[in-house]
Amino acid sequence: MTVTIKDIARETGKSITTVSRALHDYDDVSDSTKKLVRETAAEMGYTPNLLAQRLQKQRTETIGLILPTFGPRFADPFFSEFLAGVGNTAARYGYDLLVSTKAPGKEELAAYRQKVQGRQVDGFIVVRTRRHDPRIDYLRQAGVPFAVFGRVEGELDFPFVDEDGVDGMRQVAEHLIALGHRRIACIAPPPELMFAEYRLRGVKEALTEAELMIDEGYCATGDLTQHGGYKQANVLLDLPDPPSAIIAANDLMALGAMSAAQQRGLVVGRDIAITGFDDTPLAEHAHPPLTTVHQPIYQIGSVVCEMLLEILQGREPDQRQVLLKPTLIVRQSCGANHSVNGATVSIPKKEAPYT
């Protein structure tokens, strides 16, 4: 049926050892034999059985990626872009990518365990970290190589890439403050996520510095989906003293918030400022275009994957811990560059656009 190294040995009259060594260009095989072996291999359509190779080498050349999801509808552009970054880099190194999706919890950890113990993967990439992340605890304790997108509370002794959420959010908040906003609310991520901590801290630092008080009622928590942003924005806008600006913790929630505001007849960018985080392609073509913080997700996936692969190959990665400086992308949803029918209208700074 399928052609094996044994068939080539029979065909060429050599031993399987010699065939194997010829194919791997060892120098205890004569050039003429190498040529012969390679030609018959090609002729017979030989491709090595990876399972056998891997069993022998005791390496799978596969890396694991388990995407944490909430609920069945899982339409997060964030993850598909990250996946592409990781996957393409892995492919470039000749590695495969084993992907599954699991809601955080018991089963998720079991999935990690199963893949490790069944020796299905050589290492893992962990994404969307929690403050105390059981996945990382497990991998660390089990001695499995891994690299992470994000950080955790406690010791950061593992390789990671992260974006400086404090700095990013600080830029957003300072920008809004400079535009004259005083009543600034935010829709935070679920608090168990580590980046919730950073993003919230960035906002708080900026507000404190500007001597604005931080009202607890102004801090809602959303589930990172558009629907979550929509719901929480409605809560905020129903407040007796509604905010003039809403900082959403990601683009998806910002879009939901925009939708909520627009449904009330508010013009986003004029009557209310709304900002996001991630700069997914959705942000650019929202109406109005969303002011947000750029996060090079594809590239982050790529770098995290590279780190892991370097480690797996026994090399030290160029950098073991990377913290990216974010850049604020000012578009129109914040009120700067506010445009009416395509014409850009400048709004004077330091003046409340909506009081």
Next chain:
Amino acid sequence: MTVTIKDIARETGKSITTVSRALHDYDDVSDSTKKLVRETAAEMGYTPNLLAQRLQKQRTETIGLILPTFGPRFADPFFSEFLAGVGNTAARYGYDLLVSTKAPGKEELAAYRQKVQGRQVDGFIVVRTRRHDPRIDYLRQAGVPFAVFGRVEGELDFPFVDEDGVDGMRQVAEHLIALGHRRIACIAPPPELMFAEYRLRGVKEALTEAELMIDEGYCATGDLTQHGGYKQANVLLDLPDPPSAIIAANDLMALGAMSAAQQRGLVVGRDIAITGFDDTPLAEHAHPPLTTVHQPIYQIGSVVCEMLLEILQGREPDQRQVLLKPTLIVRQSCGANHSVNGATVSIPKKEAPYT
């Protein structure tokens, strides 16, 4: 280091055969031995080496999924949802999912070949079919099991799930016509995609039946991204006699089109009608909410995967070819249920809203 079946054999004083058979509950092993073996296995923390199992069984218990992408930024909510559907179902059957992303072309096919020949997967799931799909040709010829989301031109002798795009688009077009639209344009998918054919045909059928002429200039082609929709909508709106309705071939392009219209000061749902296809979560919370055709992507992924798994297990799937009847989701972007500041305003049917 890691504990194997041999260690258990040594520990229990049995042969490896007996240990293996005990663990698999064969009935030529006494109950007491089974108990002993299982207990020591658990005690020693044994988990089978999947590589070895697979090599022996000549099955990988892995299915392949190669996502076709265009360009590096690959933030399509469609795929992440599909992925979740496939992945969760596979996991339920104890199968793994090997994922990669490749742009259509030479390399893509090479990736299929490599995974097949290296015996890395037992079968494939193919998504986003092309009219003449080389992936399907290859898999068919190579005798590799596969299941498909979508159809192709030519013989449909393989298992697939698809949504009836003709019917879906026909519903959309008829709805718009009923709302009084006469100048209906569309932004079609790239023509090499099979569903372009169906969706376009649906529109054309409806227009022909209503005795509306089909202007070639009214048929733009977009790349399925938001940006593509944005660009093509601008082209259409720049026409001397611009359309009063734009049918986009998917939600992402519809959102881009909405953004283009809104930038020109048009009120979507009043001055112009725009519709999508897919009903991604984005559609519901767009502003205005997008009228679109629902496609249960998660479920489709799940069903396609189930089909493949049934085949892999040597069973005949319940249904080998499924064509889903789509449902039109009427929201506001089409002009029906047009709302101003949250209040819904009915628009009389059979009357042009914008001439």
Next chain:
DNA sequence: ATTGTAAACCAAAACGTTTTGGTTGTCAAT
């Protein structure tokens, strides 16, 4: 003639399973 060296090759073990085709021992029926 012996020794040394290098080139070319290969048998067998190993990786960790499952499966095939047994063997051994016990007990009941003849």
Next chain:
DNA sequence: ATTGACAACCAAAACGTTTTGGTTTACAAT
């Protein structure tokens, strides 16, 4: 005492590779 049936067990082969530790041959140097 034989035979048959059954329960319980196991050695060895197989899956397709790579690697270890050789052997053989030829030829040059002593």
